[in-house]
Amino acid sequence: MRRIDLSNFQVATSETARDINRRIVLNLIRTHQPISRADLARYSGLQRSTVSVIAEQLIKERWITEGANGHTPRGRRPTFLHLNKERVGIIGINVRPILTTLALADLDANFLAQDSLPTPQDPKQFVSELVPRVRKLMRARPELTCEGIGVSLPGRVDLETKRLVFAPNLGWKDFDLKTPLEKATGLPVELENAANSCALSEICFGRRAEGLRNLVVVTVSEGIGCGLILNHQLVQGSTGTAGEFGHAAVVPDGLECSCGNRGCWEMYASNSAAIRYYTQAASPARATKRRTQTAERTINFEHLLRLAEQGDSKAVEALQQMAKYLGMGIAPIVAGLAPDMIVVVGEVTRAWQQVGPIIRETVKQHSFTCAETQIVPSDPITQPRLRGTIALVLLKHFGAPAIA
Amino acid sequence: MRRIDLSNFQVATSETARDINRRIVLNLIRTHQPISRADLARYSGLQRSTVSVIAEQLIKERWITEGANGHTPRGRRPTFLHLNKERVGIIGINVRPILTTLALADLDANFLAQDSLPTPQDPKQFVSELVPRVRKLMRARPELTCEGIGVSLPGRVDLETKRLVFAPNLGWKDFDLKTPLEKATGLPVELENAANSCALSEICFGRRAEGLRNLVVVTVSEGIGCGLILNHQLVQGSTGTAGEFGHAAVVPDGLECSCGNRGCWEMYASNSAAIRYYTQAASPARATKRRTQTAERTINFEHLLRLAEQGDSKAVEALQQMAKYLGMGIAPIVAGLAPDMIVVVGEVTRAWQQVGPIIRETVKQHSFTCAETQIVPSDPITQPRLRGTIALVLLKHFGAPAIA
DNA sequence: TGATATTAGTTCGAGCCTCGAATTATATCG
DNA sequence: CGATATAATTCGAGGCTCGAACTAATATCA
Numbered sequence: 001m002r003r004i005d006l007s008n009f010q011v012a013t014s015e016t017a018r019d020i021n022r023r024i025v026l027n028l029i030r031t032h033q034p035i036s037r038a039d040l041a042r043y044s045g046l047q048r049s050t051v052s053v054i055a056e057q058l059i060k061e062r063w064i065t066e067g068a069n070g071h072t073p074r075g076r077r078p079t080f081l082h083l084n085k086e087r088v089g090i091i092g093i094n095v096r097p098i099l100t101t102l103a104l105a106d107l108d109a110n111f112l113a114q115d116s117l118p119t120p121q122d123p124k125q126f127v128s129e130l131v132p133r134v135r136k137l138m139r140a141r142p143e144l145t146c147e148g149i150g151v152s153l154p155g156r157v158d159l160e161t162k163r164l165v166f167a168p169n170l171g172w173k174d175f176d177l178k179t180p181l182e183k184a185t186g187l188p189v190e191l192e193n194a195a196n197s198c199a200l201s202e203i204c205f206g207r208r209a210e211g212l213r214n215l216v217v218v219t220v221s222e223g224i225g226c227g228l229i230l231n232h233q234l235v236q237g238s239t240g241t242a243g244e245f246g247h248a249a250v251v252p253d254g255l256e257c258s259c260g261n262r263g264c265w266e267m268y269a270s271n272s273a274a275i276r277y278y279t280q281a282a283s284p285a286r287a288t289k290r291r292t293q294t295a296e297r298t299i300n301f302e303h304l305l306r307l308a309e310q311g312d313s314k315a316v317e318a319l320q321q322m323a324k325y326l327g328m329g330i331a332p333i334v335a336g337l338a339p340d341m342i343v344v345v346g347e348v349t350r351a352w353q354q355v356g357p358i359i360r361e362t363v364k365q366h367s368f369t370c371a372e373t374q375i376v377p378s379d380p381i382t383q384p385r386l387r388g389t390i391a392l393v394l395l396k397h398f399g400a401p402a403i404a
Numbered sequence: 405m406r407r408i409d410l411s412n413f414q415v416a417t418s419e420t421a422r423d424i425n426r427r428i429v430l431n432l433i434r435t436h437q438p439i440s441r442a443d444l445a446r447y448s449g450l451q452r453s454t455v456s457v458i459a460e461q462l463i464k465e466r467w468i469t470e471g472a473n474g475h476t477p478r479g480r481r482p483t484f485l486h487l488n489k490e491r492v493g494i495i496g497i498n499v500r501p502i503l504t505t506l507a508l509a510d511l512d513a514n515f516l517a518q519d520s521l522p523t524p525q526d527p528k529q530f531v532s533e534l535v536p537r538v539r540k541l542m543r544a545r546p547e548l549t550c551e552g553i554g555v556s557l558p559g560r561v562d563l564e565t566k567r568l569v570f571a572p573n574l575g576w577k578d579f580d581l582k583t584p585l586e587k588a589t590g591l592p593v594e595l596e597n598a599a600n601s602c603a604l605s606e607i608c609f610g611r612r613a614e615g616l617r618n619l620v621v622v623t624v625s626e627g628i629g630c631g632l633i634l635n636h637q638l639v640q641g642s643t644g645t646a647g648e649f650g651h652a653a654v655v656p657d658g659l660e661c662s663c664g665n666r667g668c669w670e671m672y673a674s675n676s677a678a679i680r681y682y683t684q685a686a687s688p689a690r691a692t693k694r695r696t697q698t699a700e701r702t703i704n705f706e707h708l709l710r711l712a713e714q715g716d717s718k719a720v721e722a723l724q725q726m727a728k729y730l731g732m733g734i735a736p737i738v739a740g741l742a743p744d745m746i747v748v749v750g751e752v753t754r755a756w757q758q759v760g761p762i763i764r765e766t767v768k769q770h771s772f773t774c775a776e777t778q779i780v781p782s783d784p785i786t787q788p789r790l791r792g793t794i795a796l797v798l799l800k801h802f803g804a805p806a807i808a
Numbered sequence: 809t810g811a812t813a814t815t816a817g818t819t820c821g822a823g824c825c826t827c828g829a830a831t832t833a834t835a836t837c838g
Numbered sequence: 839c840g841a842t843a844t845a846a847t848t849c850g851a852g853g854c855t856c857g858a859a860c861t862a863a864t865a866t867c868a
Contacts, residue, residue: 016854020808045415072865075865077863231406237618328656338641338644367665400807404427419824450827
């Protein structure tokens with residue numbers, strides 16, 4: 001039961017009921033397509049007449065189209081409805097420190113065209129390089145009306161100003177990406193943290209996680225980020241910085257982190273940490289802090305994974321150590337939020353056969369009730385970071401209406 | 405933006421708009437009373453005619469009443485509306501290991517009558533002792549129609565079965581309190597964990613926390629519990645066990661906890677922990693584990709607080725140690741959930757002048773961005789545990805409607 | 809082959825809801 | 839007293855869902 005937010009509510013008008021039911025029908029079509037009007041009425045509980053009117057409206061607005069006829073044991077054959085893939089396009093942009101990928105997607109969140117560019121150091125230059133590529137993507141399928149642009153960022157976006165306020169890996173500080181992108185393209189732009197994007201991708205399109213009420217995504221790369229879906233909603237916190245469990249301490253008075261805190265989770269369970277474990281094991285005598293940092297430049301995580309796959313015992317041990325700390329950081333999340341599922345995103349999932357059992361075991365040891373929480377790796381094929389940006393835009397039409 | 409839950413949604417009917425607007429109006433009356441229809445229209449954005457119809461309906465159903473006339477510089481005087489305190493009663497029950505308190509409250513969550521009883525060991529006996537007292541409370545103001553019973557419990561309630569599944573301090577195991585209480589009284593019963601109740605109390609009636617979007621309540625007594633309000637909603641987790649940050653580790657391989665984990669937060673920051681710190685300091689030689697446990701029976705936390713108030717340095721140090729660990733456990737919550745406010749509930753708030761600054765300082769040191777999160781003590785006068793049970797019942801009428 | 813049963817989808821009036829203009833009620837001020 | 843202003847009500851227009859009645863299409867069976 002939600003409390004009504006008296007500082008920001010929407011009253012109901014005569015069209016509110018339609019808005020609500022239309023969104024429900026649209027969602028049912030998306031998840032059950034192809035589906036007949038009669039079945040929509042059965043699934044939704046609405047009258048067949050009401051479904052017909054809504055369907056007519058959706059067809060007129062070209063959100064859905066009629067398809068082939070279905071089969072029934074007896075009686076008139078149903079007309080199938082399905083989402084109109086020829087109507088709407090969404091641009092998704094996944095900004096990462098080295099490479100930015102972008103794509104045009106249809107209503108089913110299938111990618112129709114993709115592109116990528118090296119991420120420049122300067123955010124202004126980034127915008128000027130990005131805009132022509134966005135335009136090119138839009139021209140790739142000119143029959144599609146572009147509904148908006150979703151952007152996934154390795155940082156945090158201020159809830160009010162929509163400015164990027166914290167992106168240490170990018171080196172950008174307090175930059176407004178939304179306004180110039182909207183001006184240049186004429187499309188509404190939605191920004192979101194990468195972990196949050198992944199979380200949206202999972203609950204909207206995830207094979208196992210779709211529709212879950214409570215889900216936590218843990219993105220593991222140079223740092224660790226968390227995307228929290230609780231009560232079917234993204235948790236952004238008071239200023240948009242929720243999810244920074246990566247900077248919660250797992251080792252009291254441990255290693256100093258760039259955030260100023262000591263013993264942060266991401267100092268022990270990130271890709272960088274695994275590399276540190278490896279180099280320390282490989283050359284224990286020289287394992288001072290300085291040495292470690294220079295070593296990080298010579299071996300990267302990709303390399304480490306390959307070594308582990310080849311059976312290099314030091315690499316395997318480094319991954320196991322990383323997995324143990326991943327589990328130790330996930331444990332309090334399981335205890336505190338009791339999500340239905342935790343999805344791990346990142347290169348480390350490639351070694352899930354070795355890493356997964358250790359994470360699960362550590363969580364089991366360190367958390368109070370994890371019986372119900374599944375811990376699974378994300379499928380990188382689905383490109384959750386990029387696909388989440390599509391969800392970001394689609395939720396405007398498919399999400400629950402803003403009411404009360 | 406919320407994703408629509410396709411396994412559990414409500415379509416809109418012709419009455420949905422009224423339901424929504426009615427709840428908005430009811431909330432505006434509650435927070436702004438006395439208030440005129442014209443002002444309600446201004447605050448809500450609804451037409452004056454619509455407000456009038458809704459007000460008429462609420463008056464007819466005796467939720468509100470017309471009061472005195474107001475004053476305006478010119479023009480017809482407004483008729484004030486306010487909640488009808490003579491209409492609805494709510495029974496609240498706060499179950500604690502030693503003492504159970506219960507009260508009858510009005511629509512403004514003011515207590516009209518209170519009662520208490522020693523909590524018996526046997527849950528069945530508890531029900532049979534409780535029921536006559538509930539009936540007595542209802543008879544105290546026979547003109548009030550009782551809307552329901554809210555119960556706050558030191559344990560966790562399974563979301564589906566509504567059974568109490570985990571209440572170590574009570575010694576009850578998997579007990580159904582709801583069904584017998586509903587049968588005996590004929591009233592709907594809502595059960596909720598005590599920390600969650602406090603959280604509801606704070607966002608519904610709290611002086612500082614009312615209406616906050618993201619709030620975490622930390623209840624500190626023999627153990628530590630957390631009530632999470634995120635996006636104006638209680639977070640219950642997949643099975644109703646969310647909030648058990650008390651069983652997240654703050655000390656790796658630390659003291660063994662009854663939950664089986666090691667180094668749990670509540671082993672270091674609960675009242676019991678403070679007592680352990682005190683007894684260890686008072687007789688360091690005999691501070692084996694066994695000794696400590698027997699000592700706990702001789703000194704209680706109440707006693708410790710009084711010693712600290714009198715300036716006993718060992719007692720003060722014990723509280724400071726407790727405060728430090730409180731801060732260390734709050735830090736990851738601040739980092740991970742970025743709430744607008746953290747409210748600390750428990751006896752320890754009596755020593756807030758000493759404890760508060762240490763908590764704040766520790767959190768500042770150990771969390772990434774706490775600039776926005778206020779950390780405040782709850783006011784025990786407001787009886788948040790008990791008042792939260794009223795919120796539990798009132799939210800059925802004042803909460804956002806279940807839609808889509 | 810034609811009657812019957814069955815299912816899909818449409819039509820249309822009843823009833824609920826909000827909106828907004830017009831109207832009524834009641835103040836203050838010069 | 840009349841002008842002006844504010845509060846509250848009245849009432850028709852238009853949007854919405856419901857549900858009964860109706861049309862359309864198909865399989866079954868005598």
